Every structure is written in C-alpha cells, then in structure tokens.
Amino acid sequence: MKRLLVANAKGGSGKTTLATNLAGLLAGRDVRTVLVDLDRQHSAARWLERRPRGFPKIAGWTPDDDRDEVEAFDPQWAIYDSPAGLHGKRLDRAMKRVDLIVVPLAPSVLDMDATVVFLEALAEYKTVRKGECPVALVANRVDPRTLAALELENFLAAYDLPVIAHLRAAQVYVQCAATGAPLFDLPRSRAEPEIDRWAPIRAWIGAHLR
C-alpha cells in the first residue's frame, strides 16, 4: 500500500481539492483507494457522501487521533486529507503513516510564508531529509498572466522539490467539490483544459506506483 498525505499549514490552499481529485484519479484507474480524512471539518468525508452512485468506488475513513485502521480496507493507495495548521504531534502522527507528501499552495504571500514554515517542519523528519518520503509541490489557483504567478515561480524555483502541477483557478473545481465528482469522472468537455494540467501529477503518481 502507498500512503499519500496532502498537507500544508495554510488553510484554503487546496488540500481537500487535491486529495479528493487524487482519490478520484486513482479510483478511476481501478486502483483500490481509500480517502482518509484527518480534518475535523470532514470536508473530504462529506465529498464522498455526495459522490454519485455508479462512480468508481472510493472507500472513506475518518480515523481518530491514535488509531489508523486503513489497512482494513486493503487499499492499494490511501490518500490522506489533512487540516490547516497541521503541526506538532498531529504532524508527527501523520508522518509515521505516510510514504509521499503533496503540498499545494496558491500564488499569495500568505501561502508562500506558511509554506516556508511547513516545508521547514517537514525537513525535520529524517524520512524526508533522506528522500525516503518524497515531497512534491502543486501550484494551485495559478493565473499565469499575473505578477503573483511570477512571484510564485521564483519561490518554487528556490526549492529543490518537484513541482508536479500548475492548476488554474477554475470553476470546475468548485463543481467537483459540490458534486462529489472528481475532474476525471466529468465529461471531458467540462473537465478540459484543466484535466490536462494533471498530466505531471499522473506521471509522478505512476512513478511511485511500485
């Protein structure tokens, strides 16, 4: 089983959007997937409740703080959605569970400041420093015509971490959140062109499938 944590200390950076769509991406490829909701807001769990019948199955699991019975689902992948402000013991517990981390951030000084601190916190873990737990970044809500997007690029370039997607601010993500349908289960005409922006994420996931 592979366990992927979607996390950033910054609220609203796109963690749940990314986690739910990642789960949908894997489930759509017949990968046995469980979506684990570490956030007391339970946004990911509610998204699963809204998911239409007949879509590829995604199991849902909301663990309490100490127990993680995700193995009971016998998944091939577990995607962990996490709360804003994840740090300290809760981050320690999450880090004991996961093999890969994706950190979404938006083009804003607030996101970048929070991400600096969060990446420093991740670098405290030996598994991250040794590359045993790879970390990738996702630029979310990017409008490439803006100065903020350029500033985000400069920020990302300062890190020796893969940037595995540049997602736009797109209404389709709001629809995905509202309907429980990931991008990949929507008609292509509705999901385009955003769906193509997931190609590097798919490649990164594929590289870690084994």
Ligand SMILES: Nc1ncnc2c1ncn2[C@@H]1O[C@H](COP(=O)(O)OP(=O)(O)OP(=O)(O)O)[C@@H](O)[C@H]1O
């Ligand atoms: N690329 C995007 N384009 C348009 N809307 C987006 C995009 N990414 C996220 N959103 C919307 O922004 C809001 C915040 O996103 P999301 O819930 O994924 O963030 P989060 O990091 O999980 O927030 P929290 O810290 O509260 O858990 C949601 O309403 C979501 O639908």
Ligand SMILES: [Mg+2]
């Ligand atoms: Mg969330």
